[in-house]
Amino acid sequence: NFANIDHHRTLRTGFPEVIWGQGKTTNQIAQIIEVMRSRSVSERESRNPVVMATRIEPEVYSELQLKIPDLKYYASARICALVPPQLEPQYHGTISIISAGTADLPVAEEAAITAELCGFGVKRLWDVGVAGIHRLLSNRHVLTEANVLIVVAGMEGALASVVAGLADCPVIAVPTSIGYGASFGGLAPLLTMLNSCAAGVGVVNIDNGFGAAILAGQILRTADKLSNSGFKQD
Amino acid sequence: NFANIDHHRTLRTGFPEVIWGQGKTTNQIAQIIEVMRSRSVSERESRNPVVMATRIEPEVYSELQLKIPDLKYYASARICALVPPQLEPQYHGTISIISAGTADLPVAEEAAITAELCGFGVKRLWDVGVAGIHRLLSNRHVLTEANVLIVVAGMEGALASVVAGLADCPVIAVPTSIGYGASFGGLAPLLTMLNSCAAGVGVVNIDNGFGAAILAGQILRTADKLSNSGFKQD
Amino acid sequence: NFANIDHHRTLRTGFPEVIWGQGKTTNQIAQIIEVMRSRSVSERESRNPVVMATRIEPEVYSELQLKIPDLKYYASARICALVPPQLEPQYHGTISIISAGTADLPVAEEAAITAELCGFGVKRLWDVGVAGIHRLLSNRHVLTEANVLIVVAGMEGALASVVAGLADCPVIAVPTSIGYGASFGGLAPLLTMLNSCAAGVGVVNIDNGFGAAILAGQILRTADKLSNSGFKQD
Amino acid sequence: NFANIDHHRTLRTGFPEVIWGQGKTTNQIAQIIEVMRSRSVSERESRNPVVMATRIEPEVYSELQLKIPDLKYYASARICALVPPQLEPQYHGTISIISAGTADLPVAEEAAITAELCGFGVKRLWDVGVAGIHRLLSNRHVLTEANVLIVVAGMEGALASVVAGLADCPVIAVPTSIGYGASFGGLAPLLTMLNSCAAGVGVVNIDNGFGAAILAGQILRTADKLSNSGFKQD
Amino acid sequence: NFANIDHHRTLRTGFPEVIWGQGKTTNQIAQIIEVMRSRSVSERESRNPVVMATRIEPEVYSELQLKIPDLKYYASARICALVPPQLEPQYHGTISIISAGTADLPVAEEAAITAELCGFGVKRLWDVGVAGIHRLLSNRHVLTEANVLIVVAGMEGALASVVAGLADCPVIAVPTSIGYGASFGGLAPLLTMLNSCAAGVGVVNIDNGFGAAILAGQILRTADKLSNSGFKQD
Amino acid sequence: NFANIDHHRTLRTGFPEVIWGQGKTTNQIAQIIEVMRSRSVSERESRNPVVMATRIEPEVYSELQLKIPDLKYYASARICALVPPQLEPQYHGTISIISAGTADLPVAEEAAITAELCGFGVKRLWDVGVAGIHRLLSNRHVLTEANVLIVVAGMEGALASVVAGLADCPVIAVPTSIGYGASFGGLAPLLTMLNSCAAGVGVVNIDNGFGAAILAGQILRTADKLSNSGFKQD
Amino acid sequence: NFANIDHHRTLRTGFPEVIWGQGKTTNQIAQIIEVMRSRSVSERESRNPVVMATRIEPEVYSELQLKIPDLKYYASARICALVPPQLEPQYHGTISIISAGTADLPVAEEAAITAELCGFGVKRLWDVGVAGIHRLLSNRHVLTEANVLIVVAGMEGALASVVAGLADCPVIAVPTSIGYGASFGGLAPLLTMLNSCAAGVGVVNIDNGFGAAILAGQILRTADKLSNSGFKQD
Amino acid sequence: NFANIDHHRTLRTGFPEVIWGQGKTTNQIAQIIEVMRSRSVSERESRNPVVMATRIEPEVYSELQLKIPDLKYYASARICALVPPQLEPQYHGTISIISAGTADLPVAEEAAITAELCGFGVKRLWDVGVAGIHRLLSNRHVLTEANVLIVVAGMEGALASVVAGLADCPVIAVPTSIGYGASFGGLAPLLTMLNSCAAGVGVVNIDNGFGAAILAGQILRTADKLSNSGFKQD
């Protein structure tokens, strides 16, 4: 059969398998969603009950919706999901997501919606690239209040280094394919972020807002677990 | 003047500036160490009092030692440091570092020593690459007990994906330049780690054990801070 | 004339020329198929009598079918062929094909259908990528029972190394172009597979399921020939 | 500890772990050799009892020899090994190794010596590149008599395609870093071999004679196993 | 103004400016053709009177034909031209063009038609790639009778080296973008041809059949000129 | 003969030919210096009378000095020159040179010394990379007072974008090869600078401090010329 | 909100924020234009009052025009703008723009229109590539009269070096993506321009006519400022 | 055995096998030279009797000379050869070799010496790069008098296009690895030459002066053959 769903993933890693919509037929996606829904019932009790798919184009969603009427679509993030009635942060802390330009929005929203669907609190700060650095500096409270930062930037991706030089928390950098010419499909900001002169930056794949959200979530879960295991007592 | 030391870095980001030994003359390194020592006295009260330099070859250390007799050298990590009398973990949690092969040791030790010098508890698991995957699977407790994982691997770097598929905490991946031919100086494991099919992997530069340690440390500091700000109370 | 068909290829190498559909007009493909059919009659007695073409899009097949009504189409593999009435394995041994994700299916099926059309027994195991490695480990019998393994994987392609570390037979690795960003059209899994820390992996071109099947078939033919030449007697 | 030797590898895959000399200190290599010797005694009964290391420069061997007097050195292959008293082929069939130029010799010999140490019969044909293709064509018996072919070529690596178009057995291609300029360290023959218009070519890493030998050996072992499992009876 | 036609090019180099159709609007192409026609009248007396454009898609030609009814189209070569009534070879010698596969036809025809329109005699040999090398070897007379050879090949491009090892005349190699995966848009055959182990190969850009024809023509013109300057007399 | 000195370059472009020391023998350099000295006498009256060579290693200078005793060496810039008795700025305006890290010094000094030897006023600001951006922000007067800015940065090269977003004058960016791993010899900062989200940045080759100085000088000369041609009068 | 307009950019850098049309929805572009119009009223007194967007395809402009009737479109430059009634040069000096081929026109016009809209005088010289170098040499007055030169070239981009060897003013080079095959989307002319053997060339991103114009404008503004600050008096 | 000398190469292609010194031991080179000498006696009657080796470093020559006293060394070309007593042009026509900079000399001399040893007349024009294009233009007679042109250039390699736009004969372009940074070991001039906007340029590998000479020689031989076959008579 075409899919071998990893039903234990939440148990092992804290996060369920998420369907990667690209390269799958609409039929395959619909079937996987329904299988995951039926299996996730018992997991509903636990955290992260969401069934979701990324990289869903509007046309694909239109077809999916016919088969799964309660499937919700987040257009700017190209994500669809079976969303539980109440969707509230279930972990402590805030993931602040900062993007460099308006065109980086779809990737930044992929990160934001993924994080929210997985039970995390998110703060957004869009279009504060270094060409006008006062836009970042006048929002330093966003950096200060964050527990994890996700920086989304295309073109040269310099925003990640600047943020990491100012931040007192982990920084996750997402290069985007926004740009042209010597951007080479996002290679330029990818290399920028990997070579950041400010340390403490973890980089994910070009346009991978989803992966950044999972890593950020993993970080907040770690805090929760460390705390629950009672380290405050010593 | 040749150096403009960033004395506020600990205040801003929680970690002091660390001297990057590569591309600097021995004289420059020695002078910067002494300036940082004189300035870090007041910071000694706070955490992270270490003055350290990475990428120090043995010959360079020999010369430095003549000028700074109390400078300590960690040969396998190519790090030298002014080490405070007692060096004990000052943060909760454990950073577990896993390496794929014996030749990855210098990078893995760079991560380990950096983390230890910065006040974090470290657990090491060396030479457990996927060619003999039972070496990893029979050590699953290392994964389970970790609060953050650093995976160091050269050649094809597949270890990072396997670990991330099993881990219930953030995974930081460090590609190394160990390999030859189509490894292209570490490009192969770098791309592997960026494209990991298991989500939640943050990648740092090729051979950048130092950066991985800082990011891991930043993650544990976040847990401490979240915990201290009292989130256990709710 | 536009084509110079290599009618001796089966004699020289054991496998007939296979039409590469990409970059040819429908007319050219149809004419080559008919010429090959007329010539392959005499070869029908011998093994491998198939006339087939790879990389045939559905639209192209629709046109071809009008001209060649008995041409069969394997949609998921994008292969069309003149299939002999009975298609049964004609060589000993099994080619097991393992794929990492659902989206790798077309390439994995290209390998499977090619092998079957050429007279080999095939076993399929789909969607067992390393993000959930238990899916592979709980199917170790597929590895154990295989005489040749084909591993098809996109994204970071780590599955090939893991399989090769467990397999007691030759492993052929097929990187796919499934992925995005720093996958660079399949470069990432290609480099992964070439740098495999587990030895004994032969790599073919990105998305080249066809070539993997021919190599696997060549391996089983070698076994047959060695055996027929009587080495069991010594 | 620095090494985690994979003592089960022969059991799992048919071939023992082989020490990769590059990137290890002489001390590390010597210690690993001795540990492997002590463990392989019991395995001596079974096939493949060799303890060997690749990528050993003459200077390294000089030092190793002082510590391990019975260690043998194959200079042209840069391999050292503890060789059992009688080293005879233990599997049926022949691995024929063909190289394009004189400068490809070290890689071709790495393949040849590895195969011989692992118990396979080897035939060598050196310096028959396509610039003078009669050198290959007048040796077609080498191709005809082979059960597996290894083609070693640098510069443009065209020899692999030509051989694969003539061979009635599996072809393993090894690109070498021999060349200059637009060879880009072996990238040119690597791409050539991956794009071979003759199908059935499995490619290994640049300069990886060792890996080619293991894959070739795996192929002959498969023939043996298939034959032993009695398929001749039907 | 948008175009600055190089009316002296025939005088300087022996060949007129040829319009590169790609990236120009249909209007621009039509206007340039008419200006060149009006200027080339006086040059008609001399050789090479052709006015031609390359890289003209069928749709573009349809529009051009409405404006310039006597414009002729060579569909397989994507060339359109104002062709003089009699088009016969005006130089001694033969340009033999050899292609590796059926899919290389458009590039090979671009070379052939360009050469014929410029006044050279052309011989074609299509689809004789090295996967079935007898197709080339049984046509060695084509090599022997050529005064210049153009070899057009995609995939791995090995044909160029094989031909150059057999040819007693200059060889011009044209890599094509035919292929997929690690062909990287023709990079693979380009590197192959640049690294040819057979010397005496001049390489042109990927898919540049036009440039190959001009270089071949320049070579035959040189022979004519040398001969006319009387070197036979000494 | 081996060199064909371009004695008219000052007349044509305002700057004399400068000897590129790399790839030349010491003898060749010495001879070219002496020829240029003899020819530049008459030019001494005009501006830019300097005879200089870049990329001169200390060992080469030691040999040169034996032959040309009045040759001066600027060690940190790897430049040697015949320096006129008084070396004072001969053009209006200031070239401010900003570098990101201590290791970028040789390139930054190549720019500074070249500019000074060519008659321009230079201001230096070293080691103000974005990891500690206050070092730049607290020196904003350097940006404000500059008429041209040269930004020298390795690693990820983000400094150029930040400066360009703040500067009211042309910015020239020089990527350096300082870094490792995914810096790929300076490719990372090169791409960063080319993709700068702040407009108005002109990029020169990796490590090309010399070229940046010439471009900066050309800009100040333009101002002088425009001013001298009387545009103040309108 | 999706956009964070940098209203201070003219104050800081002399040029307003310009809307990058690529990757934005038509709605986003329209809204940003209207916000900028409302804010730029006060700035109208000062120079550069233009509100403009680059990379606007004709279809996008058609939609924009419905919402903003007074928006003007420069089709060949793919720029739309709110143009002030009188658009005359407001700075001294001339920006001469030279292009190599007809197909480079859109990029060259992007530079020209940007410069004109920002208040600079522009001279155009199109289609004078080095294949017919007399077209450039017979227009040397364009070089002589320029205060800044912008050279736009695709294919191999050699024009930039030739111009820089002749020019007595700063040269800005714009590689274009015009070409095919080994042009690799403009990589070829980009590398050409970065490696120019004639010094004093500043390079911008592939196809970045806009950035070249801003840099050229910045250079002329510098001249104005230097002149206004009275340097003529000394 | 290590070498399989291609004794028929002169018969097949007009040029003997030439020893590529790189990657061979001194012993191997010496033995091959002596074997070729013994075999070439009979060929001495025919043209091209030379036995030669390229890429011979001075140290290697010193050792070779001890074994083969009559071996001659061309230091600037890194070529050694057994030179016949009289070495005079044996073919009509002239190969003119043009180089861009002083540092390109070794490659240019490799071309020149190879051509001379093979019996061709050579004219040299060194250091006429496009930074000072009058150096080329004032030597146009070298272009006019040439029957074949070889253009050797590093850095950006623009000289090839300029020459090809002026030349009335075939142009062979040799990119060199002279340069730094974004030259990427000669990739920059290689791409330049492949994308030349002037048609009729055949490119050889980076630093391959030898291959350029063979191709040039092949062109002059073609002229001779065409002429000898009597085409003047028609």
Ligand SMILES: Nc1ncnc2c1ncn2[C@@H]1O[C@H](COP(=O)(O)O)[C@@H](O)[C@H]1O
């Ligand atoms: N946008 C995304 N980017 C990267 N990985 C993803 C994304 N969405 C889902 N995934 C992961 O991709 C894998 C899906 O592989 P497949 O079997 O092809 O569906 C799962 O393990 C997901 O966790």
Ligand SMILES: Nc1ncnc2c1ncn2[C@@H]1O[C@H](COP(=O)(O)O)[C@@H](O)[C@H]1O
């Ligand atoms: N999917 C495929 N990938 C790679 N090679 C193929 C494929 N299908 C057929 N071929 C080979 O491509 C060659 C066809 O070249 P052509 O002359 O263009 O048809 C044949 O030699 C086939 O063996």
Ligand SMILES: Nc1ncnc2c1ncn2[C@@H]1O[C@H](COP(=O)(O)O)[C@@H](O)[C@H]1O
């Ligand atoms: N197919 C082609 N490939 C490469 N160059 C060409 C081709 N067709 C024409 N050319 C050349 O491209 C140049 C045209 O540049 P343009 O000014 O853009 O027309 C001319 O110098 C032609 O000689």
Ligand SMILES: Nc1ncnc2c1ncn2[C@@H]1O[C@H](COP(=O)(O)O)[C@@H](O)[C@H]1O
């Ligand atoms: N550091 C440098 N980087 C780039 N070009 C340089 C440098 N120094 C000198 N040049 C230029 O390189 C050319 C010298 O080429 P050559 O004939 O090899 O000496 C001259 O045109 C110089 O203007």
Ligand SMILES: [Mg+2]
């Ligand atoms: Mg914005």
Ligand SMILES: [Mg+2]
């Ligand atoms: Mg190991």
Ligand SMILES: [Mg+2]
């Ligand atoms: Mg799956």
Ligand SMILES: [Mg+2]
């Ligand atoms: Mg040889």
Ligand SMILES: [Mg+2]
């Ligand atoms: Mg064919």
Ligand SMILES: [Mg+2]
């Ligand atoms: Mg610093």
Ligand SMILES: [Mg+2]
């Ligand atoms: Mg033109």
Ligand SMILES: [Mg+2]
């Ligand atoms: Mg010079």
